[in-house]
Amino acid sequence: NAGVMQNPRHLVRRRGQEARLRCSPMKGHSHVYWYRQLPEEGLKFMVYLQKENIIDESGMPKERFSAEFPKEGPSILRIQQVVRGDSAAYFCASSPYNEASSYEQYFGPGTRLTVT
Amino acid sequence: EDKVVQSPLSLVVHEGDTVTLNCSYEVTNFRSLLWYKQEKKAPTFLFMLTSSGIEKKSGRLSSILDKKELFSILNITATQTGDSAVYLCAVRSYNTDKLIFGTGTRLQVFP
Numbered sequence: 771n772a773g774v775m776q777n778p779r780h781l782v783r784r785r786g787q788e789a790r791l792r793c794s795p796m797k798g799h800s801h802v803y804w805y806r807q808l809p810e811e812g813l814k815f816m817v818y819l820q821k822e823n824i825i826d827e828s829g830m831p832k833e834r835f836s837a838e839f840p841k842e843g844p845s846i847l848r849i850q851q852v853v854r855g856d857s858a859a860y861f862c863a864s865s866p867y868n869e870a871s872s873y874e875q876y877f878g879p880g881t882r883l884t885v886t
Numbered sequence: 887e888d889k890v891v892q893s894p895l896s897l898v899v900h901e902g903d904t905v906t907l908n909c910s911y912e913v914t915n916f917r918s919l920l921w922y923k924q925e926k927k928a929p930t931f932l933f934m935l936t937s938s939g940i941e942k943k944s945g946r947l948s949s950i951l952d953k954k955e956l957f958s959i960l961n962i963t964a965t966q967t968g969d970s971a972v973y974l975c976a977v978r979s980y981n982t983d984k985l986i987f988g989t990g991t992r993l994q995v996f997p
Contacts, residue, residue, distance in 0.1 A: 774928070803984065812890075812974065813929070815984040826982055861928065863985075874920060875985060877928040 772797065774864050774878035775844075782884045783852050791847040791881045795864030802845040803875060804837060807859040819845060852885045859883075888913040892975050892988035900996055903965050907991045909975030910957040919951055919958050920985065922974040929974055932960070965995045 775794040783789050795802050801820055805813040815829040819839035830837065834852075839845040849856055859882050863875035893908045911919065918936045922929035933942045935951035935958060942949050946965075951958045962969055972992050976985040 801983065805985075805987075812987040812989040813976075813985070815986065818983055826984060828982075829984065865983075874931050874934050876931060877922070879928045 774799075774862055774876055776860075776862050776878035776881050778881060779879060780882050780884070782886060784886055785853055786851050789849040789852050789856070789883055791849075791860050791862075791883070792844040793847070793862030793864075793878055794844040795862075796876055799864035799866050799876075801865045802839050803863045803865075804845075804847050805861045805863065807861060807880075809858075813861060816847070849883075852883070854885050857883055857885045888977070888979065888986050890975055890977055890986055890988035892973075892991050894991060895989070896992040896994070898994045898996065899965055901966055903995075904961065904963045905965060905993060907960040907962075907973050907975075907993070908957060909959070909988060911975075911977045911986075912956065913977045913979050913986065915980040916953065916956075917978045917980045920976045920978070921949055921958070921960050922976065924972045924974055924990070925970075932973075962993075965993075967995050967997055969993060970995045 774796055777792050803818050804816040806816055807813045817830050817837045818826040822841055834850045836848045859880045861880045862878045865873050865875045890911045918934055920934045921932040933949045938953040946963045949960045972990040974987055974990045976987045
């Protein structure tokens with residue numbers, strides 16, 4: 771059973787370019803979460819998605835950032851017109867759906883974005 | 887504002903030592919507290935705690951939650967160099983499914 775998969779693992783972009791980060795959740799998981807980790811800081815929540823729905827985007831910057839989780843295919847985190855401050859590790863996590871109980875989130879290996 | 891504070895920020899010990907990592911939190915409508923281990927890659931899940939006073943144990947690692955005093959501890963006995971990592975604590979509330987993380991405790995175990 772493959773874990774959470776993210777690609778690319780490393781991404782270098784020049785200022786002003788677009789970055790697309792992909793996340794495939796674990797098999798059977800229908801919830802996807804994106805977190806950002808700046809150097810020497812903890813993980814910060816960005817967005818929570820289910821298939822075709824954004825449930826909570828309270829951690830997303832208002833501009834340049836967007837996320838989707840289509841019916842088919844991976845979840846995509848898109849950063850337009852990247853700036854140096856976007857350089858960070860971006861982690862995706864997934865969890866199964868279980869209304870009755872709390873459940874853990876499993877993390878992917880992350881995408882390390884470097885903006886030059 | 888919900889927040890999680892971990893201490894110490896870093897810890898250096900020798901193999902065989904026992905360590906205790908602390909996590910205190912303030913969160914509205916607390917649901918669960920989770921511990922993760924992060925080496926130079928993905929955080930890997932260790933424990934999820936929802937009830938006070940019930941110790942969770944996995945090998946040399948154990949953890950317990952105190953919902954009255956709003957904290958949790960993670961104990962590692964007979965530490966090994968492979969335990970060197972950043973240990974992250976996170977909480978979840980009933981209001982939202984997102985995890986709120988502390989900044990982590992960096993543990994270094996020397997032979």
